[in-house]
Amino acid sequence: xxxxxxxxxxxxxxxxxxxxxxxxxxxxxxxxxxxxxxxxxxxxxxxxxxxxxxxxxxxxxxxxxxxxxxxxxxxxxxxxxxxxxxxxxxxxxxxxxxxxxxxxxxxxxxxxxxxxxxxxxxxxxxxxxxxxxxxxxxxxxxxxxxxxxxxxxxxxxxxxxxxxxxxxxxxxxxxxxxxxxxxxxxxxxxxxxxxxxxxxxxxxxxxxxxxxxxxxxxxxxxxxxxxxxxxxxxxxxxxxxxxxxxxxxxxxxxxxxxxxxxxxxxxxxxxxxxxxxxxxxxxxxxxxxxxxxxxxxxxxxxxxxxxxxxxxxxxxxxxxxxxxxxxxxxxxxxxxxxxxxxxxxxxxxxxxxxxxxxxxxxxxxxxxxxxxxxxxxxxxxx
Amino acid sequence: xxxxxxxxxxxxxxxxxxxxxxxxxxxxxxxxxxxxxxxxxxxxxxxxxxxxxxxxxxxxxxxxxxxxxxxxxxxxxxxxxxxxxxxxxxxxxxxxxxxxxxxxxxxxxxxxxxxxxxxxxxxxxxxxxxxxxxxxxxxxxxxxxxxxxxxxxxxxxxxxxxxxxxxxxxxxxxxxxxxxxxxxxxxxxxxxxxxxxxxxxxxxxxxxxxxxxxxxxxxxxxxxxxxxxxxxxxxxxxxxxxxxxxxxxxxxxxxxxxxxxxxxxxxxxxxxxxxxxxxxxxxxxxxxxxxxxxxxxxxxxxxxxxxxxxxxxxxxxxxxxxxxxxxxxxxxxxxxxxxxxxxxxx
Amino acid sequence: xxxxxxxxxxxxxxxxxxxxxxxxxxxxxxxxxxxxxxxxxxxxxxxxxxxxxxxxxxxxxxxxxxxxxxxxxxxxxxxxxxxxxxxxxxxxxxxxxxxxxxxxxxx
Numbered sequence: 001x002x003x004x005x006x007x008x009x010x011x012x013x014x015x016x017x018x019x020x021x022x023x024x025x026x027x028x029x030x031x032x033x034x035x036x037x038x039x040x041x042x043x044x045x046x047x048x049x050x051x052x053x054x055x056x057x058x059x060x061x062x063x064x065x066x067x068x069x070x071x072x073x074x075x076x077x078x079x080x081x082x083x084x085x086x087x088x089x090x091x092x093x094x095x096x097x098x099x100x101x102x103x104x105x106x107x108x109x110x111x112x113x114x115x116x117x118x119x120x121x122x123x124x125x126x127x128x129x130x131x132x133x134x135x136x137x138x139x140x141x142x143x144x145x146x147x148x149x150x151x152x153x154x155x156x157x158x159x160x161x162x163x164x165x166x167x168x169x170x171x172x173x174x175x176x177x178x179x180x181x182x183x184x185x186x187x188x189x190x191x192x193x194x195x196x197x198x199x200x201x202x203x204x205x206x207x208x209x210x211x212x213x214x215x216x217x218x219x220x221x222x223x224x225x226x227x228x229x230x231x232x233x234x235x236x237x238x239x240x241x242x243x244x245x246x247x248x249x250x251x252x253x254x255x256x257x258x259x260x261x262x263x264x265x266x267x268x269x270x271x272x273x274x275x276x277x278x279x280x281x282x283x284x285x286x287x288x289x290x291x292x293x294x295x296x297x298x299x300x301x302x303x304x305x306x307x308x309x310x311x312x313x314x315x316x317x318x319x320x321x322x323x324x325x326x327x328x329x330x331x332x333x334x335x336x337x338x339x340x341x342x343x344x345x346x347x348x349x350x351x352x353x354x355x356x357x358x359x360x361x362x363x364x365x366x367x368x369x370x371x372x373x374x375x376x377x378x379x380x381x382x
Numbered sequence: 383x384x385x386x387x388x389x390x391x392x393x394x395x396x397x398x399x400x401x402x403x404x405x406x407x408x409x410x411x412x413x414x415x416x417x418x419x420x421x422x423x424x425x426x427x428x429x430x431x432x433x434x435x436x437x438x439x440x441x442x443x444x445x446x447x448x449x450x451x452x453x454x455x456x457x458x459x460x461x462x463x464x465x466x467x468x469x470x471x472x473x474x475x476x477x478x479x480x481x482x483x484x485x486x487x488x489x490x491x492x493x494x495x496x497x498x499x500x501x502x503x504x505x506x507x508x509x510x511x512x513x514x515x516x517x518x519x520x521x522x523x524x525x526x527x528x529x530x531x532x533x534x535x536x537x538x539x540x541x542x543x544x545x546x547x548x549x550x551x552x553x554x555x556x557x558x559x560x561x562x563x564x565x566x567x568x569x570x571x572x573x574x575x576x577x578x579x580x581x582x583x584x585x586x587x588x589x590x591x592x593x594x595x596x597x598x599x600x601x602x603x604x605x606x607x608x609x610x611x612x613x614x615x616x617x618x619x620x621x622x623x624x625x626x627x628x629x630x631x632x633x634x635x636x637x638x639x640x641x642x643x644x645x646x647x648x649x650x651x652x653x654x655x656x657x658x659x660x661x662x663x664x665x666x667x668x669x670x671x672x673x674x675x676x677x678x679x680x681x682x683x684x685x686x687x688x689x690x691x692x693x694x695x696x697x698x699x700x701x702x703x704x705x706x707x708x709x710x711x712x713x714x715x716x717x718x719x720x721x722x723x724x725x726x727x728x
Numbered sequence: 729x730x731x732x733x734x735x736x737x738x739x740x741x742x743x744x745x746x747x748x749x750x751x752x753x754x755x756x757x758x759x760x761x762x763x764x765x766x767x768x769x770x771x772x773x774x775x776x777x778x779x780x781x782x783x784x785x786x787x788x789x790x791x792x793x794x795x796x797x798x799x800x801x802x803x804x805x806x807x808x809x810x811x812x813x814x815x816x817x818x819x820x821x822x823x824x825x826x827x828x829x830x831x832x833x834x835x
Contacts, residue, residue: 644752
């Protein structure tokens, strides 16, 4: 097996090491006493990294690396999108991260509302939204999507004396609680988790210790370069084969056990965790982040009366009932199991959020071909 | 007919202008439908090539048109004027017509447009025409009301004559794919300027007429050059997909071989945009028979605009219409940009 | 969760608590109020939506830098010669035996 200090000597895009790690992964999967071995990652960026570097074509056939509910855009539920759309149609100016624009609500997305004349600005950072608010007289609502890493940024601007015309519609989410839900699903065959390196930079790897204790499933925190992902998986497989349920940090350059204490303080000063629905995953206790009462003056839900009922008078799409995003996000189904995938549901005409977001499982499968066997496409010497 | 038959939405939205599958579907289903044919031996709208080619005796008259709506109209590396000239000159070159006979230019201005800006843009047009060895032979001017148009729109139409048309549909398994330089420069340079991310960068558009470079390559490669396309909207990804689809071959690309500027990669990562779907305005993609590849590569590299040219992949018989990227760590199917370049944030 | 990009601090503005950070030749201003440690020019940080969320310790940073430089140099040569890559890595003072060598030895 690989010596432990190899993890600390990672050269993150070295193809030679990548090949070595892939070989190690094959050996580990072959030594497992069952097949397939199923692990889950809960980070859209891990899926993006796997897709971008074509790692799935390189994983051993008997290793299933399933994408769990780690795409924050995908798990932002219909009612939350409806709130943003309703506000936009009420004439309120909305600023949003680009990814959220095309996520379908009950009947419309923010992009649809914008095409109808609503004012929706795409921003790359919450600070850009604040700057915009300073430049205009009217109200500006920031539609705050993203997991805890991104919520830290929202918290920071709220603590930095934002202008009076600025408010936040929080759709932020918190990942650790949903891992519990997935681990507890009766159909789940997940044997270990790859945890998101950047969220863990904030929260620390310690946040998974209780989870591991309760569910006896190993968790490895991994980064996003190709070698980070491969090494994280190697470590995870080692733990699975050895039957060891513990938390390991395979991303020490960014993650510590305690995490970024200062950022955590800011986060929990501004936000409180509350139960809520995630798209397709029913109730996630403590999975949603809402503004604390002390920040009520910046809470768009308090500042405005949001009436989303007009959106429900559009005939709800029958298709939504057939959408399997929930099961796909929980790792129980794959995109090709969904009858709508690639037909009624495409990146051009998405039914579920998994097809909209750049990190959505279905979008990535559609774009990158999911699990095509690309090994057979050979190339001569160029 | 394109691989994924699409329905055209009730309203034509921004995605239909981005050069990808949606736009091609629009052209097929609305613009080209029912139009009279040019007849045998000619290349018309239904071919959806970079231009049209009309037989004139034993030669071809090539004609192409382009409208330019770029914002901002002046950007690092160029302006809308240079873009208008280079875009059309390059489209002609992509059909094999590397000596333009002349360009027309129609300008639509917004009421209140500054004279000095117009003069500067016109100077840019003049200089770019010189570079390309051509000139503006006819034009039109319109002014629209304030707010009815975003500053300035330019349309250029170009004509050229050539003995041999190079389409983008001539590829066969074994043919080599070559790019004339770094990819993704123009699109990301514009994105970096346009948004309020306040990126400090030297990243500039690569806008330039490349007809001289293509001429040199054609002189050396002759009919060993079987496909030509410029990776404008939709970037290298779109260009490769079109070539693969029209020729009925699969394409395998060695991603590490694709030349990129560091800043393009950096801006791409910061904005969450893949450089492979970002436009170029001074580069070309060549499909070359294996026997001619080395010679064509040398010819291109000998030109100042082609120093970073590289062979980046080849055509295969499997999976016609698909483009596979060998990333060096694994492989993936290259996707086409769908719609506007909306950056990924989270 | 995503888009965490590492860069090097070029300048620090104490008043505004921001830093100018260089990402492979592209500079951007980044806010420092949620960073886990104070930063000075030369430090490496991890940027997420315009905030530095981590000061990457120099030992780790040196390795990352070496790799990114290699990556860029490889891009110039347009040629992934594994042997060259490995020799360069092995020549670095902090190199560990590569896993390939380790597993070759055990076979």
